[in-house]
Amino acid sequence: MQQETLERLHSRYLVQATWTASIREQLFDSIQIQGKHKLLEVGSGTGVVSAEISQRFSFASIGIDTDCSAVAFARNNDPTSLYLAGDGDNLPFQPAAFDVVVCHFLLLWVENPEQILDEMVRVTKPGGWVMALAEPDYGGRIDFPLELEPIGQAQIQALINQGANPYLGRTLSALFHSAQLTEIRSGLLGGEWQGSINKDQLESEWETLAQDLSDLLPADEIERFRRIDHEAWEMGTRVLFVPTFYAAGRVPFI
Numbered sequence: 154m155q156q157e158t159l160e161r162l163h164s165r166y167l168v169q170a171t172w173t174a175s176i177r178e179q180l181f182d183s184i185q186i187q188g189k190h191k192l193l194e195v196g197s198g199t200g201v202v203s204a205e206i207s208q209r210f211s212f213a214s215i216g217i218d219t220d221c222s223a224v225a226f227a228r229n230n231d232p233t234s235l236y237l238a239g240d241g242d243n244l245p246f247q248p249a250a251f252d253v254v255v256c257h258f259l260l261l262w263v264e265n266p267e268q269i270l271d272e273m274v275r276v277t278k279p280g281g282w283v284m285a286l287a288e289p290d291y292g293g294r295i296d297f298p299l300e301l302e303p304i305g306q307a308q309i310q311a312l313i314n315q316g317a318n319p320y321l322g323r324t325l326s327a328l329f330h331s332a333q334l335t336e337i338r339s340g341l342l343g344g345e346w347q348g349s350i351n352k353d354q355l356e357s358e359w360e361t362l363a364q365d366l367s368d369l370l371p372a373d374e375i376e377r378f379r380r381i382d383h384e385a386w387e388m389g390t391r392v393l394f395v396p397t398f399y400a401a402g403r404v405p406f407i
């Protein structure tokens with residue numbers, strides 16, 4: 154992947170990580186494993202979440218991702234963690250190698266979330282935690298003004314065309330139960346809309362959205378949605394909510 158594309162992705166991942174920060178705070182506060190314990194992030198991308206966890210919660214973090222260019226970017230960007238190229242389907246680690254294993258916006262993108270989760274469980278110590286920190290469910294998307302609702306349907310189709318599962322979020326708790334985890338807790342992130350908008354952020358969101366929708370909607374229709382969206386954000390009346398689920402579970406002591 155080109156450096157410019159990686160930088161754009163990195164900025165997007167940084168923004169997404171701000172939306173989900175509260176749940177990391179809550180989960181890491183509650184598990185009471187901190188200090189130089191070992192953490193793995195599967196699907197670490199440009200390293201945003203691994204870097205935050207190693208710096209904020211003092212874990213020794215490793216990130217693993219199938220995309221070698223993202224791994225190289227993460228290494229440059231975050232000297233506090235270790236980044237490796239590898240597949241979550243078949244993690245290159247011994248059983249029980251980590252205290253905590255997490256993923257963040259990963260499972261919707263993979264063909265076999267069950268296999269990834271089994272691998273995450275395998276490499277976690279008995280008594281350690283496995284966490285899916287954010288998995289969206291586009292089937293529950295809420296838009297206002299109502300004229301913008303067709304964007305949600307088109308986005309679902311675009312994700313399916315890209316091989317993703319837009320409904321992964323609602324399956325998360327079931328996936329954690331199937332993986333034989335215990336003390337499972339799962340839930341949804343809340344939403345909050347403030348009066349002001351960040352125009353650069355909005356433009357960047359639209360750049361990605363317009364690209365995703367380009368095969369599904371005519372260009373003038375996309376442009377009309379973009380205009381209505383911008384106006385509503387500026388008036389402070391826009392509501393956009395994509396339910397984003399999390400789950401955490403503990404590996405049994407046996």
Ligand SMILES: C[S@@+](CC[C@H](N)C(=O)[O-])C[C@H]1O[C@@H](n2cnc3c(N)ncnc32)[C@H](O)[C@@H]1O
Pocket residue numbers: 166167170195196197198199200201202217218219220223239240241242256257258259262263
């Ligand atoms: C949406 S990005 C999220 C990146 C990062 N977790 C974040 O939230 O900033 C998903 C990442 O998962 C990686 N990925 C997809 N399938 C994977 C697999 N089977 N094993 C490891 N990484 C995978 C992709 O290359 C991509 O970097």
